[in-house]
Amino acid sequence: MKKSDTNPMSKAHAAPRCMATSKRTGERCKGPAVKGWAVCRFHGAGGGHGAGKANPAYKHGIRSREYVEMRKAINDLVREEKEIEALIK
Template structure:
């Protein structure tokens, strides 16, 4: 596509959205958001961020940090039990 000063030419040259229609099976013809494979209508930059800014945040007991800490504690408890077994033999 030739760039003749038209501001819309960038949108025409942009990669297209990869979303497909359930009904017709045709691909969306909208321009994909930079860094994404879909357009803004099909989910690019959608959703909420993690943490207290998320409206579904209740108490933090299911956050990624909490889950990692719980797994680390469980690993330590398992190691303690293994060591106790070795000592008692």
């Protein structure tokens, strides 16, 4: 078995640090940030849950992305119709 001279924790120590700051002391968190996030797992990286019906707080979907986009499209059509009506009169 070949023994390595490098410290196995060197990658962990070289990881970018969490950008969260303490409200009490004003110091930054010293924990390693999660890959792709600016904060560590304690400060919210990867938190939350998915959107849609799999979401535990999902009730009716009236504020879902699809419904909001559909309402915007309908409102745009209504505005265009009013503009055309105003031009005809």
